[in-house]
Amino acid sequence: MTTPFPAPTFTGPRLQAAIIDLDGTMIDTADDFTAGLNGMLAQLDAAETSREEVVGYIGKGSENLIRSVLAQRFETDHAQDRFDEALAIYQAEYAKINGIHTRLYPDVEAGLRAMRDAGLKLACVTNKPHRFAVELLEQYGLSQYFSVVLGGDSLPKKKPDPLPMLTAAAQLGVPPHATVAIGDSENDALAGRAAGMATLTLPYGYNHGRAIQEIKSDGIVASLLDAAKAIAAHHSTT
Secondary structure (H helix, E strand, C coil): CCCCCCCCCEEEEEEEEECCCCCCCCCEHHHHHHHHHHHHHHCCCCCCCCCHHHHCCCCCCCCHHEEEHHHCCCCCHHHHHHHHHHHHHHHHHHHHHHHCCCCCCCCHHHHHHHHHHHCCEEEEEEEEEEHHHHHHHHHHHHHHHHCEEECCCCCCCCCCCHHHHHHHHHHCCHHHHHEEEEEEHHHHHHHHHCCEEEECCCCCCCCHHHHHCHHHCCCCCCCCHHHHHHHHHHHHCC
């Protein structure tokens, strides 16, 4: 795939690891979220949601997703009162359909394979609950590429806090400054930058309904395969 974006400009040392997001980066999961939320909303006697609404909420974890949907359907106090119930229902509903309505984005496995073959250590860091992330990676045959998988419930803080990125780098045994964070949203770039990592962004995911060009990163790449090529080009100069 030929990228329509300017080549990324890394200024740091040779990269030894990549930390990659899941939803909106490797797998399009918006229809799964929509189905899970609608299963929840039906039990709460609330109006259905749509993919278009849900896409604007993806990226900050299940709790934020549910709070955002409830806020559009209940008065503030009532939405808060229903949150714990809604979260439990949602998790049960999502467990039934995880992976059913998803699709792998183009060149994901080719990109992961290229990074691995180039000697990079790989981690998946997502705000999705860990068990759902592991199930999805296994379903698509991607687990083999990752020695570390961290979910939104793996640590006390989620992206955009840098803790998950720093923890993943530590578990990979690679310093943050030799690591690149790759994702589709501002959360990924903010977390990566705060951790002292290089950052790459992808244009086809969710990013809370905002244009990818608004995100400060070291560059936009059209696919994970293009990310691998950008890393290889950086290595040829370091």
